[in-house]
Amino acid sequence: MTENNSVSGGMSELVKTVCVAVEEFIFVFGCYLVIYGHLSPGGGFAGGVILAAVFILIMLAFGKERILKIMPRKRAAFIESLGALLFLAVAWAELYISGIFFRNFIPSSAAGHFKLMSGGTILIYNIAIALKVMAGLFLVFFVLSITRVILEGDKLKMVKKQ
Amino acid sequence: MIYTLCMALFFIGLYGICCKKNLIKIVLGFIIMDYAVNLFIILIGYRKNGIAPILDKTMDVKKFALSSVDPMPQAMVLTAIVIGLAVTALLVALCVRIYERYGTFDITKIRKLRG
Amino acid sequence: MERCIYLILLPLGGAFIIAALNAVVKSAKLRNIISDILANLVTLAAAGIALASFGIKGSYSVGAWPPPFGINLVADGFSTLMLATVNTIAFCATLYSVNYMDQYTSKRHYYSLFLLMLAGMNGVLLSGDFFNMFVFIEIASISSYALVGFGTEAEELEASFKYMVMGGIASAFMLLAVAMLYSSFGVLNMADIARAIAVSPRATTLKFPLFLFIIAFAIKGAIIPFHAWLPDAHPSAPAPVSAMLSGVLIKTLGIYAMTRIIMNIFAADVTGLAPLGIISIIIGMPLALGQTDIKRLLAYSSISQVGYIVLGLGLGTPLGIFGALFHLINHSIFKSLLFLNSGAVAYRLGTRELNDMGGLNKVMPITGGTSFIASLSIAGIPPFNGFFSKLIIILACVKAGHTGFALWAVAGSILTLSSFMKVQKLAFFGKIAEKHKGIKEAPLLMSVSVVILAVLCIASSFLLLPGLRNITLQPAVDALLAGAEYAKIIK
Numbered sequence A: 001m002t003e004n005n006s007v008s009g010g011m012s013e014l015v016k017t018v019c020v021a022v023e024e025f026i027f028v029f030g031c032y033l034v035i036y037g038h039l040s041p042g043g044g045f046a047g048g049v050i051l052a053a054v055f056i057l058i059m060l061a062f063g064k065e066r067i068l069k070i071m072p073r074k075r076a077a078f079i080e081s082l083g084a085l086l087f088l089a090v091a092w093a094e095l096y097i098s099g100i101f102f103r104n105f106i107p108s109s110a111a112g113h114f115k116l117m118s119g120g121t122i123l124i125y126n127i128a129i130a131l132k133v134m135a136g137l138f139l140v141f142f143v144l145s146i147t148r149v150i151l152e153g154d155k156l157k158m159v160k161k162q
Numbered sequence B: 001m002i003y004t005l006c007m008a009l010f011f012i013g014l015y016g017i018c019c020k021k022n023l024i025k026i027v028l029g030f031i032i033m034d035y036a037v038n039l040f041i042i043l044i045g046y047r048k049n050g051i052a053p054i055l056d057k058t059m060d061v062k063k064f065a066l067s068s069v070d071p072m073p074q075a076m077v078l079t080a081i082v083i084g085l086a087v088t089a090l091l092v093a094l095c096v097r098i099y100e101r102y103g104t105f106d107i108t109k110i111r112k113l114r115g
Numbered sequence C: 001m002e003r004c005i006y007l008i009l010l011p012l013g014g015a016f017i018i019a020a021l022n023a024v025v026k027s028a029k030l031r032n033i034i035s036d037i038l039a040n041l042v043t044l045a046a047a048g049i050a051l052a053s054f055g056i057k058g059s060y061s062v063g064a065w066p067p068p069f070g071i072n073l074v075a076d077g078f079s080t081l082m083l084a085t086v087n088t089i090a091f092c093a094t095l096y097s098v099n100y101m102d103q104y105t106s107k108r109h110y111y112s113l114f115l116l117m118l119a120g121m122n123g124v125l126l127s128g129d130f131f132n133m134f135v136f137i138e139i140a141s142i143s144s145y146a147l148v149g150f151g152t153e154a155e156e157l158e159a160s161f162k163y164m165v166m167g168g169i170a171s172a173f174m175l176l177a178v179a180m181l182y183s184s185f186g187v188l189n190m191a192d193i194a195r196a197i198a199v200s201p202r203a204t205t206l207k208f209p210l211f212l213f214i215i216a217f218a219i220k221g222a223i224i225p226f227h228a229w230l231p232d233a234h235p236s237a238p239a240p241v242s243a244m245l246s247g248v249l250i251k252t253l254g255i256y257a258m259t260r261i262i263m264n265i266f267a268a269d270v271t272g273l274a275p276l277g278i279i280s281i282i283i284g285m286p287l288a289l290g291q292t293d294i295k296r297l298l299a300y301s302s303i304s305q306v307g308y309i310v311l312g313l314g315l316g317t318p319l320g321i322f323g324a325l326f327h328l329i330n331h332s333i334f335k336s337l338l339f340l341n342s343g344a345v346a347y348r349l350g351t352r353e354l355n356d357m358g359g360l361n362k363v364m365p366i367t368g369g370t371s372f373i374a375s376l377s378i379a380g381i382p383p384f385n386g387f388f389s390k391l392i393i394i395l396a397c398v399k400a401g402h403t404g405f406a407l408w409a410v411a412g413s414i415l416t417l418s419s420f421m422k423v424q425k426l427a428f429f430g431k432i433a434e435k436h437k438g439i440k441e442a443p444l445l446m447s448v449s450v451v452i453l454a455v456l457c458i459a460s461s462f463l464l465l466p467g468l469r470n471i472t473l474q475p476a477v478d479a480l481l482a483g484a485e486y487a488k489i490i491k
Helices: A013-035 A044-062 A064-070 A073-098 A121-144 B002-019 B023-044 B061-067 B072-102 C003-024 C028-051 C077-103 C107-126 C130-148 C154-185 C190-199 C203-220 C230-236 C239-265 C273-289 C294-315 C318-349 C365-379 C385-400 C403-428 C444-464 C466-471 C473-481 C483-489
Strands: A147-152 A155-160 C058-061 C072-075
Touching: A013 A044, A013 A121, A044 A064, A044 A121, A044 B072, A073 A121, A073 C003, A121 B072, B002 B023, B002 C154, B023 B072, B023 C154, B072 C130, B072 C154, C003 C028, C003 C072, C003 C077, C003 C107, C028 C077, C028 C107, C072 C077, C072 C107, C072 C190, C077 C107, C077 C239, C077 C318, C077 C444, C077 C473, C107 C130, C107 C239, C130 C154, C130 C190, C130 C239, C154 C190, C154 C203, C154 C230, C190 C239, C190 C483, C203 C239, C230 C239, C230 C294, C239 C294, C239 C318, C239 C473, C239 C483, C273 C294, C273 C403, C294 C318, C294 C385, C294 C403, C318 C365, C318 C385, C318 C444, C318 C473, C365 C385, C365 C403, C365 C444, C385 C403, C385 C444, C444 C466, C466 C473
Parallel strands: none
Antiparallel strands: A147 A155, C058 C072
16 A cells, blocks of 8 residues: 555545535535534534534535645635634624624624524634634645655655645 | 542643653643643532523523622633633644654654753 | 723734735745835834833723623733833844844744734733633733744754643643632632632632642743753744743733732732742753853843842732842843843854854954943942842842842842853853854844844933833732732723
8 A cells, every 4th residue: 555545536436426425414404503502502612613614525525726726725825814804893883883892782682592593703713603603614624634644665645635 | 529529630641741651642631631721720610509600681680699699700710711722832843843753753762861 | 991901902003914914915925025124014003002101000891891790901000011011122133123123934934923922911911811811811811832843954943843742731720720719719710719718818729829820920931940941942042032022021911911810819928939930040041151042041041030039029029029129121132131132142143052153342343332231230240230230139129038048049149240241251251263253244234133122222221210110010019018908990
């Protein structure tokens, strides 16, 4: 065995078919966790991890070339920074609008309790955190899997691909 | 009783960090130690026969406050898990790079710096 | 008090804007220039806000949630003193890194990590809530782990790994201690816990969290016997990062957090720290004398100088605490100056070995002159600031009755003088080697930043004048001595 078969070529047809069938459902589930984070368990972190798992699933099943067409590294880094900047921008806007940092400036009785909009700015924070966690985790996995271990002679050698 | 087991897990992790020679085993010891601390935090918030801290439309607020498990440690653990994840990712990335430079995971051989 | 929020918000925002520049701006050179300008503007603004915030005393409830439910930001004399120190040194370090970091490949990532570390440190200094402090300590620590290994050479990675593992153990201990405090009290707010402890000091259940906290902050602050990561981490890091690490990070994460928790919240007896300080002084300096790598020498002398600070704090008397805090500021200034100078020498010469250098005063006069000023300061020669702070600590030792400690402190000072005279003689005075004859002075911005720090070296001895002292140092000493009255800041 001369090459580690992990991420460059993708996996077998069975895995690819199941992945195609399932990935959108996981994505929607992740979005549900993020958006309903203030009403049921979930929130930014958990939803973001599930969303990142979708991209990692595509990377494992189809290989790195395919995922680089969907989400290139630069775009992922930009989404990550965008998430953090959105969070900070909304927090600063709260300071600007209502004079207190982090205050919810969308009145919570506008929609009634237990409805989607009753959390106010928590919804925006959840989305920002989910963006950041999704892009961040995906980048971490991607960068860690760039090196490939090949067998040269009788020693293992690490080779950086791309 | 459960707290003793949790502390035992913590010391297993500490043993892994201090006494193992392979870099990856040190990282694993660190993960176990983080896990034990998070478990300890969640165990603190337990209330006997408590319900999950999710407020329903049909539930009365007072009854909920009297019978639910403490949700504050759960919020703490959420943050602590993410911090642990970040540190673990950085540790593993360092391990990969160290392997590229030194060719081994053995810490007795990774000793270019004098003590 | 609202101004202090910008101290956390600005560096965080700057870090992520610099990280987002990758996709927005196409040319690499323009990205570097924009990130340089942005980082320097952010740290200049932060330094300005911090220096203008002496005298702020109060708490700010984030989100207008009242204290037991919400997170507070608390500023008192000690916080504002340290904020001014941290942000000024950070500004000098970013000014320096405009030229210095050209040797490394991704300057942009460096600035992001640096600003994140600054935001984390500012957050630690301002937080009034245990878990918030833990999160900010982690932000600052993780950024510093990444910054120590920035050059990704073999030795730097090994040093970063060692630092990470020890820092990770410290964080786990700290989280365990916070969890135990939560289980005893039910709130995480520092002021509420301080009030509860003052009312009913339950000595037995609190001993273990206090012990864990001391160990955790001793690891982070490189106090003997937990100093093992420091001599490896400092030479490996880029010079401005070493300056920040040794100058402010070990003091914020180690000394500030430890004294805040022991003196203000637990209101415990602090005299156990004095022996630790003496051991640090005694062990640090002989190890420094034997080094030939200039940055390792500086790292070991950092350990010994932090010992002075811990000794002063451990005495518990007003004069002792005053001397310790004064020494904290002074050490930040002159140790950062020394690290930046050694970085300038390494930048031009390409080596850090003392035996390879010689006679650099002829070719690098600014670096040599400022390094001479810093060496005199750290050795404790009047009229530089180190003399006054060490004198006050020694006097406080004698007044408190520990003449043995005072003698050891004087011995440590003499050893410091000898090791820095060795550095000066080997590196700057003497004959210049042939291969170094064509070296130019350090680039402009690097020289400007070290000159600023050298001026601060001399100027900070003026902090002893009663007018300045009452604004800057005395409120800090009062805040620490007040003990559990810290809780009165929050109504």
